[in-house]
Amino acid sequence: MDLLHHALWPGGKFLGVEWSVWKVVGWVGNVVFTSRFFVQWYATEKRKQVVMPVIFWWLSLAGSFLILAYALFYKKDSVFIFAYAFAWIPYIRNLVIHHRNERARRRCPDCGAVSPGTARYCSQCGANLSQPAATSGPAQ
Numbered sequence: 765m766d767l768l769h770h771a772l773w774p775g776g777k778f779l780g781v782e783w784s785v786w787k788v789v790g791w792v793g794n795v796v797f798t799s800r801f802f803v804q805w806y807a808t809e810k811r812k813q814v815v816m817p818v819i820f821w822w823l824s825l826a827g828s829f830l831i832l833a834y835a836l837f838y839k840k841d842s843v844f845i846f847a848y849a850f851a852w853i854p855y856i857r858n859l860v861i862h863h864r865n866e867r868a869r870r871r872c873p874d875c876g877a878v879s880p881g882t883a884r885y886c887s888q889c890g891a892n893l894s895q896p897a898a899t900s901g902p903a904q
């Protein structure tokens with residue numbers, strides 16, 4: 765027990781690191797940011813094709829903001845700050861495009877299958893999706 769304590773807390777520092785609130789913010793940012801690679805890798809292995817799951821962009825955004833906060837308020841290092849200062853732009857752009865694609869998806873009026881917004885025909889039953897959606901009530 766004493767040996768474990770000395771291994772984890774050498775010189776009274778946990779894992780040899782002097783901890784503070786900002787160290788925790790920085791490390792959580794690191795873990796969140798790094799986890800996105802494993803999430804993406806897992807999604808790609810599962811589908812056996814390169815996939816970028818939407819959670820990848822959320823993890824990128826959250827992780828980079830935490831690391832940026834650490835760089836801005838704790839490290840105060842211009843190189844470090846610059847490395848993360850603009851990273852959020854492509855992350856947010858990818859999330860916006862993903863959201864727009866999700867919103868544009870069309871449900872087949874015949875079989876109920878969901879197709880991308882650019883699809884002209886249902887991939888399940890071949891129904892024409894470019895027809896305006898049938899409205900309820902009598903035709904006028």
Ligand SMILES: [Zn+2]
Nearest residue numbers: 872875886889
């Ligand atoms: Zn269909």
